[in-house]
Amino acid sequence: MAAASTALALRAPRDSMGVVREPGPWQRAEVSLSCCDSGARFERDRILESQVGHCQHHILPTQQPQYGSSYSPQAPPSSVIPVPKHRLDEAIAAAALTSLSSGPMVLGVGTADCNGQQYRDSTGVSSIRRSMNNSDLYIEMPASSTPSPPLHSAYSCSYPDAAIEDSDTTHLLFGDPIPRKRKNSGRIMFRCLWKNCGKVLSSSAAIQKHIRTAHLGRNVEQEHNDGEEDFYYTEIDVNIDTLSDGLSNLTPTSPTTCGPPCFPYAMSLGAVNGTEFPLISPLSLSAPSNLFHVHSDHAYQALSPVTISDTPKVGFSWQSPPLLIKAPAVLPVLSVTEKVQPQAITAPSSKPSPVTRKPRGEAKKCRKVYGMERRDMWCTACRWKKACQRFID
DNA sequence: TATGCCGGGGA
DNA sequence: TCCCCGGCATA
Numbered sequence: 001m002a003a004a005s006t007a008l009a010l011r012a013p014r015d016s017m018g019v020v021r022e023p024g025p026w027q028r029a030e031v032s033l034s035c036c037d038s039g040a041r042f043e044r045d046r047i048l049e050s051q052v053g054h055c056q057h058h059i060l061p062t063q064q065p066q067y068g069s070s071y072s073p074q075a076p077p078s079s080v081i082p083v084p085k086h087r088l089d090e091a092i093a094a095a096a097l098t099s100l101s102s103g104p105m106v107l108g109v110g111t112a113d114c115n116g117q118q119y120r121d122s123t124g125v126s127s128i129r130r131s132m133n134n135s136d137l138y139i140e141m142p143a144s145s146t147p148s149p150p151l152h153s154a155y156s157c158s159y160p161d162a163a164i165e166d167s168d169t170t171h172l173l174f175g176d177p178i179p180r181k182r183k184n185s186g187r188i189m190f191r192c193l194w195k196n197c198g199k200v201l202s203s204s205a206a207i208q209k210h211i212r213t214a215h216l217g218r219n220v221e222q223e224h225n226d227g228e229e230d231f232y233y234t235e236i237d238v239n240i241d242t243l244s245d246g247l248s249n250l251t252p253t254s255p256t257t258c259g260p261p262c263f264p265y266a267m268s269l270g271a272v273n274g275t276e277f278p279l280i281s282p283l284s285l286s287a288p289s290n291l292f293h294v295h296s297d298h299a300y301q302a303l304s305p306v307t308i309s310d311t312p313k314v315g316f317s318w319q320s321p322p323l324l325i326k327a328p329a330v331l332p333v334l335s336v337t338e339k340v341q342p343q344a345i346t347a348p349s350s351k352p353s354p355v356t357r358k359p360r361g362e363a364k365k366c367r368k369v370y371g372m373e374r375r376d377m378w379c380t381a382c383r384w385k386k387a388c389q390r391f392i393d
Numbered sequence: 394t395a396t397g398c399c400g401g402g403g404a
Numbered sequence: 405t406c407c408c409c410g411g412c413a414t415a
Contacts, residue, residue, distance in 0.1 A: 365397065380406090382410090384407060384410065386397095386399080387398055388398085
């Protein structure tokens, strides 16, 4: 990739929405980005202009998503993100790890989270922004009355001094060395993600039409377009590296969008605009063992099992999401003292028990402690082959 | 295979 | 109610 020389640790005066309000020296600072094809360079404040100009296919997506009325239109980006240079490496590394480790578990539900933000660009390859401990980046999504499709959207930042206009710009700003969408090594195709379909068409219009008619059962002539079909296809670059392709196959993002699926950070707080989402933390997906760690050494301490029913529930309807959320992936962020019972999420085991049998405790029981020789020292329950009352799990 | 414990039955 | 045990589930 043509280098994007950045000196991003710049701060611009912004209003409460993270919008740069007043020009200042920062705008004339040494931020410049290079077009990967033409080599044309853009000064920092020219980047925004380029969104609709010369180099938009390298810096920003060329098309606006064709969402319907239910979708909140994108607000024009107004600034770029100030990101300290020293954060870039960390973000890049995190993105790579997450892309590799999360796999299908994050399908379709890229999250924006200040403690491990995950985004997905137009090809479905995740990029992640790691926790910015003190400042630098804090992302929330624009309000939307419906679960927003994967979109090219204005991700304003809750930190007053940060804002992101879209993830493609973010690729530059974060120094993503492989901006998938900018590759011109192959032709962009569009693949239907509907289960057992996988049809590949050459244009977004065609694939949308295919999805509308074949899967959504809608009339081609139907004017109303709520953009739902955008969920069900992704773009693929037929000559692009397999990693990018493979991941994009798994991601029902809009071909015309570069933003991540718009599941807001505020999800973790329960609801956004009346719609609840599960928080899917990339961290929890990639390293569940950290989250589910339970000290078995303290088996005598009763741990309250937390089942999926204790977690935020998916409050929106979703029509046959193809290849989207696999249940075990929906793992809430839990404290380390909480415990998840995966069987509460996954399909029930082979033979349903008529009575919910108490899970076998891990604590040493009287039999174990005292042995058969000292059976008289067992608790009554143990002697009666009942649940031990002395060493309770 | 060992262990935990549910369900049932006898005293 | 106490006590025991068959049998099942699980580690």
